[in-house]
Amino acid sequence: MTQQNADTTTTVPQRADAAPDFRGLETRGAHAWFGTHHALADVSLRFPERTVTGLIGPSGCGKSTFIRLLNRMHEFIPSAAMAGEILLNGSDIYDPLEDPASIRLKVGMVFQKPNPFPAMTIRENVLAGIKLAHLKRDNHDDIVEQCLSRAGLWKEVKDRLGAYGGSLSGGQQQRLCIARSLAVEPQVLLMDEPCSALDPGSTLRIEETIRELAEKITVVIVTHNMQQASRVSDFCAFFLTDGGPGYLVEADATRKIFTNPGDSRTADYVQGKFG
Amino acid sequence: MNSVPAVDQYPGVEPLRPWAVTRSTRLKNLSRLAVFAFVAFLVTIITPLAKFDGWAVAFLLINVAWVVGQNSRLGAKERRDAVLRVVFTSLAVVAFVPWLSIFVTVLLKGYRAIYPGYFFSDMRTSTPEDEFNIGGAGHAIVGSLIMVAIATVITLPLGILSGIYLTEVRGRMTFLVRFIVQSMAGVPSVVAGLFIFTTVVQPMGKYSGMAGGLALAVLMLPTVSRTAEEVLKLVPDDLRSAGYALGARQWRTAIMVVLPTVKSGLITAGILGIARVIGETAPLLLTSLNTNGFVWNPAGGTVASLPTYIFSMFMYGTEYSAARAWTGSLVLLVLVFGFFTLARRLGATAAQTAKTDSRKARNLKKKS
Numbered sequence: 330m331t332q333q334n335a336d337t338t339t340t341v342p343q344r345a346d347a348a349p350d351f352r353g354l355e356t357r358g359a360h361a362w363f364g365t366h367h368a369l370a371d372v373s374l375r376f377p378e379r380t381v382t383g384l385i386g387p388s389g390c391g392k393s394t395f396i397r398l399l400n401r402m403h404e405f406i407p408s409a410a411m412a413g414e415i416l417l418n419g420s421d422i423y424d425p426l427e428d429p430a431s432i433r434l435k436v437g438m439v440f441q442k443p444n445p446f447p448a449m450t451i452r453e454n455v456l457a458g459i460k461l462a463h464l465k466r467d468n469h470d471d472i473v474e475q476c477l478s479r480a481g482l483w484k485e486v487k488d489r490l491g492a493y494g495g496s497l498s499g500g501q502q503q504r505l506c507i508a509r510s511l512a513v514e515p516q517v518l519l520m521d522e523p524c525s526a527l528d529p530g531s532t533l534r535i536e537e538t539i540r541e542l543a544e545k546i547t548v549v550i551v552t553h554n555m556q557q558a559s560r561v562s563d564f565c566a567f568f569l570t571d572g573g574p575g576y577l578v579e580a581d582a583t584r585k586i587f588t589n590p591g592d593s594r595t596a597d598y599v600q601g602k603f604g
Numbered sequence: 605m606n607s608v609p610a611v612d613q614y615p616g617v618e619p620l621r622p623w624a625v626t627r628s629t630r631l632k633n634l635s636r637l638a639v640f641a642f643v644a645f646l647v648t649i650i651t652p653l654a655k656f657d658g659w660a661v662a663f664l665l666i667n668v669a670w671v672v673g674q675n676s677r678l679g680a681k682e683r684r685d686a687v688l689r690v691v692f693t694s695l696a697v698v699a700f701v702p703w704l705s706i707f708v709t710v711l712l713k714g715y716r717a718i719y720p721g722y723f724f725s726d727m728r729t730s731t732p733e734d735e736f737n738i739g740g741a742g743h744a745i746v747g748s749l750i751m752v753a754i755a756t757v758i759t760l761p762l763g764i765l766s767g768i769y770l771t772e773v774r775g776r777m778t779f780l781v782r783f784i785v786q787s788m789a790g791v792p793s794v795v796a797g798l799f800i801f802t803t804v805v806q807p808m809g810k811y812s813g814m815a816g817g818l819a820l821a822v823l824m825l826p827t828v829s830r831t832a833e834e835v836l837k838l839v840p841d842d843l844r845s846a847g848y849a850l851g852a853r854q855w856r857t858a859i860m861v862v863l864p865t866v867k868s869g870l871i872t873a874g875i876l877g878i879a880r881v882i883g884e885t886a887p888l889l890l891t892s893l894n895t896n897g898f899v900w901n902p903a904g905g906t907v908a909s910l911p912t913y914i915f916s917m918f919m920y921g922t923e924y925s926a927a928r929a930w931t932g933s934l935v936l937l938v939l940v941f942g943f944f945t946l947a948r949r950l951g952a953t954a955a956q957t958a959k960t961d962s963r964k965a966r967n968l969k970k971k972s
Binding site: 405430432435437438442444448457458461509 | 848852853861
């Protein structure tokens with residue numbers, strides 16, 4: 330396991346002093362537990378600004394656990410514990426003085442299942458984050474149009490912003506959730522299998538959205554779909570478990586992971602030989 | 605509302621519901637049940653089977669006999685299914701009969717005293733044995749509504765807050781709070797009255813609508829609290845996560861996301877609480893007592909209420925006063941029905957809105 334990490338230090342430097350002014354999200358030796366169950370071990374990864382990183386690997390290898398560590402959603406599970414450092418632009422988000430709510434404002438999240446607020450209209454859903462976090466914004470109409478456009482939903486819903494979020498189709502709901510996350514202007518957007526419940530058309534639309542988002546923010550996406558990972562991501566990180574905790578096998582540029590990976594297990598996985 | 609295409613592309617094709625029970629079948633089934641109920645009644649007259657129990661047994665047996673002797677082309681499984689269905693249908697009818705009997709009794713005994721003035725006048729200038737076109741129970745209805753309103757204003761926020769504590773905060777006292785709520789549900793209503801009598805009525809030196817409302821609040825709180833907890837439990841965790849992922853704190857998420865999602869359920873919680881206490885008599889006898897006139901001031905001494913009005917009219921014991929008491933019961937019954945219907949309606953409205961919206965969305969998609 331340590332061998333694997335040593336192999337990847339070229340693309341995933343483990344020490345901050347290697348690049349002291351690194352902008353973006355970085356994890357150093359991150360571990361996660363649920364009670365006594367060690368779910369994730371020693372993950373050191375960098376997510377540079379304005380890139381898309383795909384997290385791939387078989388089910389149960391800790392990808393979702395890892396992504397939930399990155400915006401402090403992990404701690405909502407009562408028995409959860411963690412170790413290591415997670416740095417956003419060089420400062421530790423798990424610092425005791427940090428406020429988890431303001432971290433989540435900077436590191437947004439889109440979930441596997443679309444979860445628009447059912448008691449709110451489309452417009453209210455987009456603005457929900459602003460109201461929930463008490464942000465001061467006066468150009469609400471602009472924000473609604475801009476976020477829905479960036480999420481690729483504006484044309485479909487602009488005439489019925491007063492309809493309830495639950496009245497949209499699954500794919501539209503997911504894009505509404507993306508628009509909702511964008512309204513609070515996060516620096517990083519985490520996506521936990523955002524397309525797993527969607528049809529190919531909606532999936533494609535969301536992938537386009539992700540590429541457009543990467544011009545401005547950092548995106549981390551968990552996916553089980555190899556084609557999707559190769560289509561949307563600049564970098565890929567491959568996770569695996571041998572029955573124990575999940576660990577990082579290798580991380581590299583997406584093209585390299587899919588054409589000439591450093592580890593034979595990565596090659597087997599991306600070619601669909603297991604997992 | 606339905607998206608029937610303007611141009612008839614498929615002439616001669618009509619939307620059908622072959623699975624639906626037709627009106628004539630339903631009518632036939634209902635009239636058969638009525639006939640069997642009457643036959644069962646005849647059986648109780650001519651055989652040793654007697655009273656309601658005998659009637660219920662006879663009714664059940666006749667129904668089963670009918671279905672067994674009915675269709676010989678049924679297979680064993682279908683026959684078993686038919687027998688079970690008729691058993692449960694007749695049991696439902698049997699359970700329905702006492703309820704109907706209560707309602708009909710109250711209606712028959714109480715209808716005589718109803719006239720428009722009954723709802724608007726009080727008993728200050730009339731005595732219980734006056735003719736039915738003098739006096740009324742307006743003061744009792746107003747008193748009941750005021751006291752129930754006081755109890756609601758107190759318990760609805762408290763009940764919702766405790767529900768939030770039990771489902772959202774889940775603090776260290778969760779067990780204790782739930783335990784207290786459950787034990788409060790077991791407090792006899794007269795004890796709640798005594799409690800307010802010693803803590804409010806005695807120190808203030810007088811009975812009052814406020815004291816009555818407080819006593820009702822003690823009884824109402826566990827119902828509201830329990831229902832609110834159950835309703836809040838239904839909110840999927842996905843929505844809370846979504847709130848937190850947007851950088852919201854727990855209270856903001858609870859108030860802006862969780863509560864609006866189950867608004868109708870929380871209204872239902874309040875109305876169930878109202879229905880629970882509106883007929884309470886014992887605590888009111890110790891806190892608000894009774895009076896003959898309208899009292900609009902909750903701190904202004906004794907107040908009439910429907911239960912105490914009914915109680916005092918029955919205690920008076922004349923033919924006219926008894927009829928007035930029955931009418932009071934009828935008003936109380938109708939009020940409770942009204943509140944329950946309102947609760948169902950409000951609960952259904954929210955669901956209906958969501959459903960209509962999704963139907964509209966489907967229609968839109970079909971068109972495009």
